[in-house]
Amino acid sequence: MTFARDDALTRKLGTLLKDIRACRICIDDPIRMPLPHEPRPVLQASASARLAVFGQAPGNLVHQTGVPFNDPSGERLRDWMGVTRDEFYDAARIAVIPMGFCFPGYDAKGGDLPPRKECAAQWRARLMAALPNLETCILVGGYAQKWHLGEQAKKSLTETVRDWETFAPLWFPTPHPSWRNNAWLKRNPWFEADLLPVLRRRVRKLLKR
Numbered sequence: 001m002t003f004a005r006d007d008a009l010t011r012k013l014g015t016l017l018k019d020i021r022a023c024r025i026c027i028d029d030p031i032r033m034p035l036p037h038e039p040r041p042v043l044q045a046s047a048s049a050r051l052a053v054f055g056q057a058p059g060n061l062v063h064q065t066g067v068p069f070n071d072p073s074g075e076r077l078r079d080w081m082g083v084t085r086d087e088f089y090d091a092a093r094i095a096v097i098p099m100g101f102c103f104p105g106y107d108a109k110g111g112d113l114p115p116r117k118e119c120a121a122q123w124r125a126r127l128m129a130a131l132p133n134l135e136t137c138i139l140v141g142g143y144a145q146k147w148h149l150g151e152q153a154k155k156s157l158t159e160t161v162r163d164w165e166t167f168a169p170l171w172f173p174t175p176h177p178s179w180r181n182n183a184w185l186k187r188n189p190w191f192e193a194d195l196l197p198v199l200r201r202r203v204r205k206l207l208k209r
Contacts, residue, residue, distance in 0.1 A: 009047040013130040017045060020101060020127070025118045035116065041101035042068050044091040045131060050206045052095040052137040053077070054144040056176060057115040063103035068096040076177035077140070082200035083207070093207055095131060099124075099143045111180075115143055136169055136202055141176045149173070158188065164195050172199050 020043065026035040042058045053069070061071040069077055069088070078088050088094060100115025101123075107113050124147065139145045142157045149171065154160040161173045172195070175181045185191060 006047065009130065009132065013045060013047045016123075016126060016130055017043070020123055023101070023119075023122070025122055026102065026116045029118075031117050035102060036105040037063075037103070039102045040066060042066055042103075043095075043097045043101055044068055044089070045095040045097060045127070046091045046093075047131065048092050048133060049095040049131060050133050050135045050209065051093060051203060052097060052131070052134050053081075053140060054137055054148060055096070055098040055140040056143050057098050057100035057112065058103045059112060060103055060106075068098070072179065073177045080174065080177060080196055080199065081138070081203050083203060087207060095134070097127065099147060120147060136206060137171055138199070139171055139173045141174075145173050158184075161191060161195070162188075168198065169202050172202070174199075 021041050023041055024039055027039060040058075040063055042062055045052075055069070058068065059071055059073070062068060062074075067089070068074070074088075078085060081088070083094075088096075098115065098119075100117075100119045102116060102119075104113035104116050137148065139148055142153075142160075145157065145160050146153050149160070149167065152167070154163060157173075157175060161175060164173055167173060174195070175184055175191070
């Protein structure tokens, strides 16, 4: 019975991922302005994954390669987690699912635009239902924190991350690992001193199973 259930979950998720990777809703039926380039949804997931990284949206480098967190931010994130590149890209153990699946483009100042709203509305609830084995989820940035924590999220990202012990071990809220947050990391040394050691131990425990 267990094998049959696992096979059914795998097939269900496989069909869902195929549909997501073919998605063109932000071009064909956008909420506001259409995506400024061809869609290229980037994510990895498996029904067997016990650990997940829920981020914001792919950057331009990730858009070009089709590999999640395949950029300097990903290097820092993997350091925060205490994992190797091979471990991080093992979809059977780690799901990597942004709030917006496609690179959203740049704003007038050259920064990345927010995640497209179409993605979460269309896909996220179904995707979460297809991942029943998740035991720990890293919430990278405010968009993921607000969606997954709901009313439990604080007024600011800093307040939410500072209250991480309330959410752990199921949720670990973090800032985005971008270089743009270097100043935030310097102002909040408790993040690296207190949160990261616990996160690394939790990640290692799940990967050893």
